[in-house]
Amino acid sequence: MYSLPGNPNPDVVTQESLLLGAVERIGRIRQGRIAVHVHLSRLRPQNRQDGHVRIALRMLEPMVNAYRGQMFLLTNSDVVFMLKDANLTDVENMIYKLRALFSKDPLTFADTGDGIDNFCTWYDLASEDYDAFLEMAREVTEEARARNRDKSQQQAGSTTLDAKMLGDLLERLARTDIRRLIRRQSAIAVGAGGANAEVIFQEFFVSVTELQKELASEVSLLSNRWLFQHLSLSLDQRVLGSLMNSHLAAWPVVYGLNLNLATVRTSAFQEFADHIGGHAGLSVEIQVLDVLADSRGYFEAHKRLHDQNHWIVLDGIGALSLQFMDVSQFKADFYKLNWSPEMGEGEHGEQVAAALGPLGLDKIVLGRCDSEAAIQWGLAKGIQRFQGRYVDTMLAAYTMAVCDKSAACTLGQCIARHGVLSGPPRPECGNLPMLDTPPVMRAIKARMPEGAKR
């Protein structure tokens, strides 16, 4: 905020350098002073947006003023404040309130096991804590300087989407061949018998990151939810059209599509359903947001889709949805639960797993499985369906094991070729029918409990 682009002056004033100045000044008058470093930077990105930080500052402000203290907002969103002759109970109460505000973030509930408070660090400046505090201030100042030096141009996705831009984007979208932007990812089911694992559907979706790059890299498409939803209506139409004209070497068992409820009522949807009828199944993934916006529309679509033997998948269920709503009310065929690493941690993971029970574990698809740990957690809880990058890797590995052309390829290439519908790197594959036909895999075995803990 103080540095001008194109003028990488290493000595610009930053909040960090102001902090350092303040710490140095009080070096001789440390009696009765304390400092607290609140590590907001350790929160999940979605929990430390501008609004969150603003509220945190607002909560602390009156106290900092009351004790004639100083407060600094560091570039990484950390907050540091110093107080003189403060009532420690007051400060502790305020930190308690602040922590409660972020209680949905793993930072405040995850147990690191070492007894150290990861949310904030206290310094009694009259003691030798001062040296550590000074050292911290020096470090962050140096980091801020380094950041300023190599500050890039305008960052991608830094502009907020507004109605005017949306109009332009829709025009650009109409001229864009979106087939190249469509991604494919399979979900697998581990049979109850435990012998084989097979693909239950192939999900086709537009990568928002890719779309943003293609349409307007400076605009963050997700920065305005309602406008993005409007854009996604057009996107639905384009995806349905593209899939009708795709040249897959084999029909997927089931097409998985993320659609708006409104799209299900359009003729494009019906045409697509007719087109794949008799060849492949169809599974429609709907967002909670969409159901809440038009619940009657949801129940109508639910009936229509079931009448045509399609599946309904409720997309994007997380620990919070399980906790704050009765998810079973959606009466979906499958619920896609997004894996996140904190689920692997004791109590939190147990709570999530307990909430899945009423839905039926055979209706859960654990998505975003980026690691084996995700799948091991799921298996340990009785989940049988998985999707994510780890699953992609498994599928590619099994494909290569049986593919006669695999000697020419790497695993990474095979994964990448599986991931697209058309365009590079798909044409590089020497065995397209194999690429489009899911291999039969041996079921993943749940590890012994000792191993599953990790």
Add this chain to the structure above:
Amino acid sequence: MKPPQTMGRREVEREREDPANFDPRAERLVGQEPLLLDYVRKLEKHRRGRQVAIIHLSYLQPQNRREHHVRTAINSFEALVKQLKGQIFVLSNSDLVFIFKDAALDETEGAIVKMKFLFSDDPLLVDEGAPGRPAFVDWFDMEADYEALLMLAQRAAHEEEARRHQDFTKGFVAQQAVKQMSAGQPLTPQMLNRIEEALMRADLSNLMRRQAICALVGRAAPQPIFNELFISIAELRETLMPDVNLASSPWLFQQLTESLDRRVLSMLIKNDDRTMAGDVSINLNVQTMIAPEFLTFDDNLQAGMRGTIVLEVQKVDVFADLGSFLFARDFAHERGYRICIDGVNLDSLPFVDRQRLGVDLIKITWTPAMKSGLLPNGVKFEHYINRCGPGRAILCRCDDKEAIEYGQSVGMTMFQGRHVEALIVSDAKRTKGLSFFRR
């Protein structure tokens, strides 16, 4: 896309957005010009010893002469009227005419001083008496100025008559607006952009409305609990975008309401505390609850006021990002606000669990389909209300008696809507009498 017939119902389900709830006649006090003329004529033989004060509330800024301001102003004369020392008339432009006996001059002046204090930061009174400023009060002596007064009353009565005729036509137009909501050109991003730009410049204070949420228990008189402040979208549409079909693009419409909510908030920041006086609710979206505008609003409130303010959040907004909602909820609760989830209808009830979500109130939109007594998931409506807490659920859009009777039959006690407004008016008539104001 959504067929129009379902859209009209859904997108326009918020009370404030429903043109069906817009009745221009209900928005202001009906003028008492004919009564005034009648009274002045009767006094022809009793002119001596009487004076007249005309209080020009119409010269105040629009935000200072809304219905509750006028009511407060009328109330300052209540004691004098009860003691038969004077008679008050409200004109349709909100001006007050007080005709009183000489003996009550001091008390009348006292009442006017009180009133000036009430409006003391209105530009009209900030530099009262400055050259070129119209006077807030005009004084007449009944005996000396009788002819002038009579003429004034005649002209006022004539104008009121003409306006009534117009209102009737306009009311009809408003009813038609329901149908028109889903007619016209579809709302496009370009159009939304133009509307949002116009909103930034437009003075929306005359489109600000308030509607009471009342406790209605048995046959007892309605007890207003709080008032919802909102912008009338139906009227806004008439002025800004008469040919646009707002129902055509639900998400763009959602964006429009969000812009409006922000505008309301910035208006409330600029206004004085009196707009917020009494218990009120305002519509906010989750992102705005943690935006700088809201913090400024919060700064400007008097201590203790927050506890009387209800923040209404749309259900879609809550579930669009539960994490953000929970954060905003905890912050607002910490500051002392109460939170109401708005826009819940029969179909979405199964998804909205007030206790789990940790909110204070939920607002359920009435529809006659509720009379089946069952939610879409087969749960009894009564059961749901019991679990929610009967004192925690508001039935809104109660346009007729049926809505309230049904709500009461399942244990509900709080209601909002046109029929509730009508009950308030008839109750006011009964307790205060016709001489105060007629509606």
